[in-house]
Amino acid sequence: MREWLINRLEIPPRTVLNRKIPKKAFFTQADLSTSEKEMFTAQVEGTYLLSVMNQQSTNIPIYQDEEFHYAEVVWIYVELRLTKNINRIIGAVHKSIPNPVVLIIGSSECRVLLSTSHKRLNKNDKTRVVAEQPTITDWFKPMEADTAYSKLLNALVVSNLSFESLHSIYDDIYQWIRCEEMIQLVGAIPTSSDKREEAINILNNVQKYRKEVEQLQQDQKGQLDFGAKMDLHMKMKIKEQEINSQLQQIKELC
Template sequence: MSHFEFPERTIINRKIPKKTLFSQVGFSPTEKDLFTSEIEGIYLLSIMNEDSMNLQAFYTDEFNYAEVIWIYVRLRRKNQLKKIAETMHKAFPNPSVLVLSLHNQIALSTAHKRVNQNDRTKVVIDEPIITNLFHGKEALTPYNKLLGSITSTKLSVVNVYALYDDLHQWLRCEPLIPLTDTFSTIRETREQIINILDDIHENQDKIHQLKQEQKRQIEFSVQMDLHMEIKKCEKHINEQIHELKGLCN
């Protein structure tokens, strides 16, 4: 885990027994089965807070962020990566960075957690961001640039929320890598890149829906109209990818 460059005072490296989580979190039988069958081990890597790195807590009506925790999850196989990430975020009320490890690869995941306005002892978890699995030790790769952008020395340290959201936004840029085979660490263009990536994702979803509708249609003329709409979306995606490459140069 050296590529994360944790400040020494934040490092914990302690195993978390699964039974401890089972007793503290209201997991369903399906979620317990997921832990048993898919997860080899869970470890608390690091805690970033006011004591460990002079990081001010952030309390508002919406957020209750006292610390950022880094959790290492050793997986048995690739199955249900998204479901595992969602369940792990549920297990910890604090903002968490998940390092999901399989063999020599890792995936990273974050999710903002907001105060439940109906029960302030609970949190509402946003849709998690989950990267693809990648080799974390390879130098001079786009993923190495991504890792470099989320080290503690590069992140905002105004307060706990600022640090976590900064890291979260960098992970939102990860789809840039499979699309362009590069990664931009230019903070000034990050929001623009995220907006383009969101637009590409929406068009990819639209193409999937159009293809499903095309299969259901019998009339040739309707199929051709859907085909033209698909081509229009594909053209828009290619234009957006070209724009992304320009922002990365």
Template sequence: MREWLINRLQIPQRAVLNRKIPKKAFFTQADLSASEKEMFISRIEGIYLLSVMNQQSMNIPIFQDDEFNYAEVVWIYVELRTVKNINRIIGAVHKSIPNPVVLIMSSSEGHILLSTSHKRLNKNDKTKVVVEQPTSTDWFNPNEGRTVYSNLLNSLVVSNLSFENLYSIYEDIQQWIKCEEVIRLVGKIPTSKDKREEVINTLNNVQKNFKDVEQLQLEQKGQVDFGEKMELHMKIKRQEQQINLHLQQIRELC
């Protein structure tokens, strides 16, 4: 699978390493808890450094400002024994590496998920980073041809990404990974970067509407007054109408 993905995403050979990393190397790089270390040992079969993209290997300028210092983008491939506690494992891997990571998790069933997480400089200590909430896809079969997920992988082919600097290439990858939720909602994905930004903005509205519906449903469940229940019911319906409107907008953009 590793070699297949390297070829599928057309990672330039000069940036490919594809070598195994000892699990213990992650224990010394980050302040992992005892339970996180146990997860590495029991849930992970193997960890591989697929690629290091930097100025030397890719001729992409580094990016540095008050918030970010991106000198390398690393691609990590993790073979899992089980997908149990997957979100904690994803978070632990991102936390273990100071550079921005394109993380590929592989299940024993041959499915993969992709994850990214921007890393900002710690304002109090510029030698440390603050890891943002990871952005991840759902599990999917990368070998299924002529599917929407095949289109997602096409978008992630390295030559299709932004080469302005190392931040822009990583942000480009993360934005496509965000679009995976659109696949789950409408079965499509944007066909261009121009439409992608508008799709993601509309997706953010959908996510807010879903959260509002969940909150209103909780309030309705605890409400005993019939009139108040009906008022909450109507508010839920209005939010659902907004969701359907936004989803139709996304369909048209894709």
């Protein structure tokens, strides 16, 4: 699977390492709890450094400002024995590596998921970074052709990404992986990077409205007055109609 993914994503040969990383290396790089270490040892079959993209290997400039210092983009492949606690494993990997990571998790059923997490400089200590909440796709079969996920992989082919800086190439990957939620919602992703930004803005609205519906549902459960219940019900219906309208707009961009 690793070699297939390297070829499928056309990762530049000069950046490819595809070598095994000892699991203990993750323990020394981050302050993992005892339970995280035990989980990692029990559930991970192997970890591999697929690629290191830096200025030397890609001619893509380093990026640095007050928030970010991106000198390398690292591609990591983790092969699992079990798919339990997947979010904790993903969090542990991102926490263990100070550079931005394109994380590919593989299962024994020939399925994968993708994850990214921007790393911001710690405001109190610029030698340390803080990992943002990871973006995680659903599981999918990468070798299936003519699917929305095959189109996602097409978008992630390295030559199709932004080469302005190491931050821009990573953010390009990050934004496409965010679009995977659209596959779950409407069965497709935007047809171009230009339409992607608009679609993500609409997706943010959908997520906001969904949270509001969830809150209204909670409020309705605790409400005893019938009239108040109906009022909350009508508010939910209005929000749901807005969600459907927003999803239709996403479809039109895909």
